[in-house]
Amino acid sequence: MRRGFTLIEVTVAMAVLAVAATAVLSTLIGVQRAALEARRLENAQALLSNASERVRTTEAGALRDGTSCPGVRLADYPYLEGYRCVVAREPGGPGVVVRLLDPEGEVYAATVGVPR
Amino acid sequence: MRTRGSILPVVLIALALLFVAGPLALMGQTSLRALRVGLAERQAEDLAAYALAVAQREGAGQEGRLAVRCPEDGGAWRFRSFEVDGRPLGEYAYLQLRSRRGVSEWCVAGRTVGGPLNHGERVEVRYRASVDSSGRLLRWEVVP
Numbered sequence: 001m002r003r004g005f006t007l008i009e010v011t012v013a014m015a016v017l018a019v020a021a022t023a024v025l026s027t028l029i030g031v032q033r034a035a036l037e038a039r040r041l042e043n044a045q046a047l048l049s050n051a052s053e054r055v056r057t058t059e060a061g062a063l064r065d066g067t068s069c070p071g072v073r074l075a076d077y078p079y080l081e082g083y084r085c086v087v088a089r090e091p092g093g094p095g096v097v098v099r100l101l102d103p104e105g106e107v108y109a110a111t112v113g114v115p116r
Numbered sequence: 117m118r119t120r121g122s123i124l125p126v127v128l129i130a131l132a133l134l135f136v137a138g139p140l141a142l143m144g145q146t147s148l149r150a151l152r153v154g155l156a157e158r159q160a161e162d163l164a165a166y167a168l169a170v171a172q173r174e175g176a177g178q179e180g181r182l183a184v185r186c187p188e189d190g191g192a193w194r195f196r197s198f199e200v201d202g203r204p205l206g207e208y209a210y211l212q213l214r215s216r217r218g219v220s221e222w223c224v225a226g227r228t229v230g231g232p233l234n235h236g237e238r239v240e241v242r243y244r245a246s247v248d249s250s251g252r253l254l255r256w257e258v259v260p
Contacts, residue, residue, distance in 0.1 A: 005123070009123045012123055013123040013126040013127075016123075016126060016127055016130045017126060017129070017130055019130070020129070020130035020131075020133040020134055021133065023133070023134055023137055024133045024134070024136065024137045027137035027138075027140055027141045028137075028140070030141055030144065031140050031141060031143075031144040034144035034145060034147075034148050035144065037148060038144075038147055038148050038151050041148070041151040041152060041154075041155060041235070042151055044155060045151065045154050045155045045158055048155070048158055048159075049158055052158075052162050056165075093170070094166070094169040094170060094173050095166050095169065095198075097200055099200065099201075107200060107201060107203070107233065109155060109233065109235070110159075110200045110205055110233050111158060111159050111162045111205070112159075112162050112163060112166045112198060112205065113162060113165075113166075114165055114166055114168075114169040
């Protein structure tokens with residue numbers, strides 16, 4: 001009478017388990033990254049909405065190039081740590097560009113507002 | 117009687133893990149996409165509001181009879197590009213409608229182009245706007 005597994009069976013089982021565990025682990029890492037990106041996008045959307053709404057109620061002369069977005073406190077957006085929000089007048093146009101810059105200074109998201 | 121182990125339970129566990137991982141990843145991607153679309157919607161709406169400001173500044177710039185309602189045909193709109201640091205944020209367009217009793221009527225549209233600033237999402241919005249002679253917005257309604 002024989003009990004237990006053969007060496008081949010154990011090898012196949014370990015291989016199958018390793019593949020499944022790797023797939024699950026990489027999925028979980030992806031889900032965690034997606035969740036972080038989702039929180040950041042959520043914050044960015046709220047920030048841009050607030051900034052463009054505030055631009056609408058601000059006099060054009062009060063918005064100087066390179067200044068912080070009016071009415072935006074970055075401390076209210078915890079997932080945008082190290083980010084900056086700046087406004088710039090559109091040359092020759094009626095708009096004000098709202099830029100959300102990442103810690104490296106690259107534009108992460110942007111929109112356009114029209115001052116009062 | 118012969119008693120032997122089987123790898124079947126192990127294979128079943130592995131399959132169960134894979135069945136859990138798939139929907140998890142899909143759920144994450146779906147919620148991320150919804151947020152990207154939300155951001156692009158905001159940008160498209162801001163571009164439509166910008167289109168109205170440009171329309172009021174530049175005037176109709178159209179010849180011939182003005183329409184009574186906003187065109188459904190996408191070809192009737194003349195979209196212009198709006199860029200931020202040389203990268204496209206989106207496009208905007210406006211059309212003047214026939215004015216009524218000192219009230220200017222405009223059709224305005226804004227759309228994202230699916231670029232990096234839009235996080236890859238394309239969204240288009242169209243509005244019908246009524247503006248009085250002092251530039252005050254009287255009506256802002258979605259064009260189906």
